[in-house]
Amino acid sequence: MAQPLQALRHDGGILWALDQTLLPWQERWLKLRDAQGVADALKRLSIRGAPLIGVASGYGVALELARDHGPDSLQRAHDTLIAARPTAVNLAYAVKRVAEAAAAHPPGPGRAGAALDEARAIEHQEIAASAAIAAHGADLLSELRVRRILTHCNAGALAAPGRGTALAPIAELHARGELELVLATETRPLLQGARLTAYELGRLGIEHAVIVDGAAAGLIARGEVDAVLVGCDRVAANGDVANKVGTYGHALAASAARIPFVVAGPCSTIDPETSSGAEIVIEHRDPWEVATVPSESSGARFRIAPDDTRCLNPAFDVTPAELITAFVTERGVACPVDHERIAGLLHAAALR
Ligand code: MRU
Numbered sequence: 001m002a003q004p005l006q007a008l009r010h011d012g013g014i015l016w017a018l019d020q021t022l023l024p025w026q027e028r029w030l031k032l033r034d035a036q037g038v039a040d041a042l043k044r045l046s047i048r049g050a051p052l053i054g055v056a057s058g059y060g061v062a063l064e065l066a067r068d069h070g071p072d073s074l075q076r077a078h079d080t081l082i083a084a085r086p087t088a089v090n091l092a093y094a095v096k097r098v099a100e101a102a103a104a105h106p107p108g109p110g111r112a113g114a115a116l117d118e119a120r121a122i123e124h125q126e127i128a129a130s131a132a133i134a135a136h137g138a139d140l141l142s143e144l145r146v147r148r149i150l151t152h153c154n155a156g157a158l159a160a161p162g163r164g165t166a167l168a169p170i171a172e173l174h175a176r177g178e179l180e181l182v183l184a185t186e187t188r189p190l191l192q193g194a195r196l197t198a199y200e201l202g203r204l205g206i207e208h209a210v211i212v213d214g215a216a217a218g219l220i221a222r223g224e225v226d227a228v229l230v231g232c233d234r235v236a237a238n239g240d241v242a243n244k245v246g247t248y249g250h251a252l253a254a255s256a257a258r259i260p261f262v263v264a265g266p267c268s269t270i271d272p273e274t275s276s277g278a279e280i281v282i283e284h285r286d287p288w289e290v291a292t293v294p295s296e297s298s299g300a301r302f303r304i305a306p307d308d309t310r311c312l313n314p315a316f317d318v319t320p321a322e323l324i325t326a327f328v329t330e331r332g333v334a335c336p337v338d339h340e341r342i343a344g345l346l347h348a349a350a351l352r
Helices: 035-043 052-068 073-082 089-103 109-143 167-175 192-204 213-221 249-255 339-350
Strands: 008-011 014-018 030-031 148-151 180-183 208-211 229-230 235-236 241-244 261-264 290-293 302-303 316-317 326-329 332-334
Touching: 008 052, 008 109, 014 035, 014 052, 030 035, 035 052, 035 073, 052 073, 052 089, 052 109, 073 089, 089 109, 109 167, 109 229, 109 261, 109 326, 109 332, 148 167, 148 213, 167 192, 180 192, 180 213, 180 339, 208 213, 208 316, 213 249, 241 249, 249 261, 249 316, 326 339, 332 339
Parallel strands: 148 180, 148 229, 180 208, 229 261, 261 326
Antiparallel strands: 008 014, 014 030, 235 241, 241 316, 290 302, 326 332
């Protein structure tokens, strides 16, 4: 059996990151030594997925403080990392948390040590969250008699420490012998589904098929899917969810076919400061990603659209809470998804 996947590791003052732009063709590890290196890896999606983005950002602050004990390094680490990717709230959550823990100490080795302890605490918290999401999510899917699941993008061990978010209940359902098939949407333009989810499901020995994004609604309408299960990048206070572009369309198709549309994610992905999905900042990436497809295992890309074609590249969309059947977290399941239940999850988190 394959070793559990671990996409990130802090060891010997270095953050080691499995370069996800090269998967599934090459397993190459990046050695990151400072905040700028981490920010660059986040921007090009070498490190990706909301909880993993958070964990890496926390370590990014710690690396910078370990490298430079001067009075300016904390602000520099914060500013370098905070703008790397705007939609996944885990980034701001982790940078703020590690920066606050560090700021309680004067500049120097003590500050750097406090930052590293806090970054490690965030990683451990996310590993525990993933295990609880696996159990809660599998219980829910089992209750709903779900055996064929469609998932979008990648929300597995490459996207979150531990077993991931949406792929964690899937792996657990598989372990319980209750899973028949996973349909993984390819997830244009960067193909996180075809490259990363298929890679993870293959390693886990889970029966799966990759489909083009445009095939999802038709297969759902024909009764070939029992539920849609996705991760999330930011959950607003009213339960609206930002996730990889295309998620909203799958939610509409699930609603029309009257099958469950389930979101899984840790409480660190809830943003109480954002009252609804309309306020979520959507990352717009380089149009070149849309105009091209991968051409080689080096990650090089081949142009498919004519040279002068205008392309738009919103990386996320927002699914309104009323289309979401349930939100599975480490603290339990919100169902239905609304302001009151989201606040309840946060209140429970604050008690710890
Ligand atoms: O642009 P990406 O690959 O970082 O987008 C990732 C997603 O949209 C995931 O579904 C989300 O972060 C949840 S990961 C557990």
